[in-house]
Structure formats: C-alpha cells, structure tokens
Amino acid sequence: MTTSSHGLTAPFALARFRDGDSVRLGLVAGDRIRAVSDDDLGAAGLNAFLAHPDWDRLRALAADEGGWMPLADVVLTAPVEPRQVVQAGANYREHVIELVVAGLTQDPSRSPEEAREFAAKMMDGRRANGEPYFFLGLPTVVVGDDVPLVLPGYSEVHDWELELAVVIGTEAFRVSREDALNHVAGYTIVNDVTTRDLVFRKDMKEIGTDWFRSKNAPGFLPTGPFLVPAPFVAGEDLTVRLDLNGDTMQNGSTSDLLFDIPALISAASQTTALLPGDLLLTGSPPGNGQHWKRFLRDGDVMTGSISGLGTQVVRCLAEGPAV
Numbered sequence: 001m002t003t004s005s006h007g008l009t010a011p012f013a014l015a016r017f018r019d020g021d022s023v024r025l026g027l028v029a030g031d032r033i034r035a036v037s038d039d040d041l042g043a044a045g046l047n048a049f050l051a052h053p054d055w056d057r058l059r060a061l062a063a064d065e066g067g068w069m070p071l072a073d074v075v076l077t078a079p080v081e082p083r084q085v086v087q088a089g090a091n092y093r094e095h096v097i098e099l100v101v102a103g104l105t106q107d108p109s110r111s112p113e114e115a116r117e118f119a120a121k122m123m124d125g126r127r128a129n130g131e132p133y134f135f136l137g138l139p140t141v142v143v144g145d146d147v148p149l150v151l152p153g154y155s156e157v158h159d160w161e162l163e164l165a166v167v168i169g170t171e172a173f174r175v176s177r178e179d180a181l182n183h184v185a186g187y188t189i190v191n192d193v194t195t196r197d198l199v200f201r202k203d204m205k206e207i208g209t210d211w212f213r214s215k216n217a218p219g220f221l222p223t224g225p226f227l228v229p230a231p232f233v234a235g236e237d238l239t240v241r242l243d244l245n246g247d248t249m250q251n252g253s254t255s256d257l258l259f260d261i262p263a264l265i266s267a268a269s270q271t272t273a274l275l276p277g278d279l280l281l282t283g284s285p286p287g288n289g290q291h292w293k294r295f296l297r298d299g300d301v302m303t304g305s306i307s308g309l310g311t312q313v314v315r316c317l318a319e320g321p322a323v
Contacts, residue, residue: 008310010232012062017074032068047277050169050185055229077144079227084278085137086268091283092256093123098291132259132267135211141221145314151296152217153319158296161192161284162242162250162304167227173273180265184230189312190281191304193220222314235261238307240285245301252285
C-alpha cells in the first residue's frame with residue numbers, strides 16, 4: 001500500500017521503509033525519501049539517535065540533493081521501535097463522557113442525562129485533583145499501515161481510538177513537569193484499537209478492566225507513518241481526526257486533554273524509566289465506535305490524521321478460518 005505525505009508540514013521527518021525482506025530507516029522531505037545510515041545519524045541505530053537527537057545533522061542531510069527516491073515508490077512501516085508502550089486512559093474529557101453515556105461503565109440505572117452529568121463531574125474532579133491513569137501495551141503490537149488490520153473472529157466490537165503519541169528521546173526517570181518536554185524526541189500517530197466486550201472481566205468483575213486482552217491482538221497499534229521531530233510540533237492544540245470509509249467519526253483537539261503532555265511524561269516517569277524510542281500515548285478524543293454504535297468490519301478503511309503529522313490509512317480484514 002502506498003502512503004502519502006499529505007498533511008506532513010515539517011521540513012523533514014523520519015520514517016522506516018521496506019527494502020526487500022529488511023526494513024531501513026529513511027529521511028522524508030516533502031514527497032521524497034532517502035535511506036539513512038548509522039553514519040548519517042552519528043549513532044548506532046534509531047533509538048540511539050533519539051537518546052540525543054541531533055536534528056541539525058538531519059536538516060543538513062535533507063538539504064543534500066543526492067540519494068532521494070519518490071516517497072510514493074516505497075512501502076512505509078511503523079517509524080519507531082519502542083521497547084515500552086505506555087498508554088494514558090480516560091484523558092480526553094468529552095471522550096470519557098461519551099463512553100459513559102454509551103454504556104461503557106455498564107450501569108443501566110442512570111438515564112443518558114444522568115450518566116453525562118455523572119461523567120462530567122468525574123472528569124472535572126480528575127482534572128482538578130486527580131492523576132493520569134496508565135496501562136501498558138505490547139511493543140510487538142506496533143505495526144505500520146503497510147499491513148491490514150485483521151479483526152479477530154472472537155468479537156464483533158473492535159473499536160478505533162486515534163491518538164497523538166509522544167516518542168521519548170533522552171531517558172526520562174522521575175522528571176519534573178517543567179523538565180518533561182526536554183525528554184521528547186518527536187511525535188507520531190497511533191490508532192489504539194480496542195475490543196470493547198473484553199474491556200471488563202465477566203468472570204470476576206472485582207478485577208476490573210482487562211487491557212491485555214482488549215488491546216493487544218496482533219496489529220492493534222497501527223503507528224505512523226512518520227516520526228516528526230519535536231521542534232516542529234506544538235502539541236497543545238492539534239486536531240485529531242479519524243474518518244471511516246470517508247465519514248468523519250473523530251474530530252477533536254489535544255486542547256481537551258485532562259492531563260497535558262508534560263504532566264503525562266512526568267507522572268509516568270515517577271514509576272519507571274521511559275527509554276529512548278518508547279511511545280507514550282496521550283488518549284483519544286470523542287467519536288469512537290462505542291459512541292456511534294458502529295464497530296469495525298471487513299473492508300473498512302480508517303484514515304487518521306493529526307495536524308502536521310501526516311495521514312495514516314488502515315484497511316480492515318476479517319480473520320480467516322483457522323487452519
């Protein structure tokens with residue numbers, strides 16, 4: 001599948017592309033891409049570069065006229081190789097309100113109006129006095145949009161959640177909110193696919209949520225297509241939009257985050273060290289399938305975009321019969 005640079009406004013970005021049976025790192029500028037070696041990076045691979053990113057070095061390479069290929073001629077894959085994927089849950093005010101109204105909390109005693117009022121008060125209380133809520137995803141689930149999203153046959157309620165993802169640069173461990181952005185190398189797009197009927201355990205409700213089963217099927221974290229350097233991204237008011245078969249389902253702004261990017265990085269780093277190349281997902285705006293009562297089906301095409309970060313296209317396929 002061909003990936004377009006439409007929507008990429010930075011003068012350059014990083015990507016990874018397929019070269020036969022291998023994957024190579026590339027530098028994207030406009031509608032062109034060129035391979036990037038360790039010598040070009042001045043580091044032993046992508047994550048080593050991100051530990052101390054020298055964007056001026058790549059800026060100079062982007063100005064060199066040699067070695068370019070048309071971007072349309074290559075197949076891009078996920079632009080990152082994270083060792084950890086940290087996900088922020090319930091971090092868009094309106095998103096959580098919508099999910100509660102749609103029945104995510106499984107409390108039939110509330111009317112829709114009562115559910116909305118309950119959720120709004122809960123979110124406003126979290127913003128004023130609460131802390132970010134995190135869970136972990138599997139790095140092996142991170143894929144590019146070069147492969148289709150296979151919808152597991154054990155459910156019919158697979159949902160989309162388009163998110164801004166922070167790509168960690170210099171290792172962050174117990175950093176302050178004020179210092180947090182110094183540990184950001186860049187940003188990318190992630191679609192955090194969720195199987196809704198597996199979110200809550202049915203065999204023992206006291207356990208609560210089961211993010212492992214509901215979010216970690218193969219390919220459930222389509223990522224990219226670009227890693228955009230942090231100096232080119234202002235994360236406070238980015239439009240996060242997902243279209244399903246041409247119809248807009250999500251169209252929110254990162255200005256609705258309950259906890260902003262510095263707060264998320266600082267809070268997550270109090271527990272564990274965030275490593276170069278790791279992903280920190282910031283949450284998803286309103287407009288999920290749970291709200292629309294429309295979930296992913298065979299043949300669906302999701303087109304996700306975030307201001308300045310490019311466009312991600314994910315094609316859905318029903319899981320075939322077991323062999």
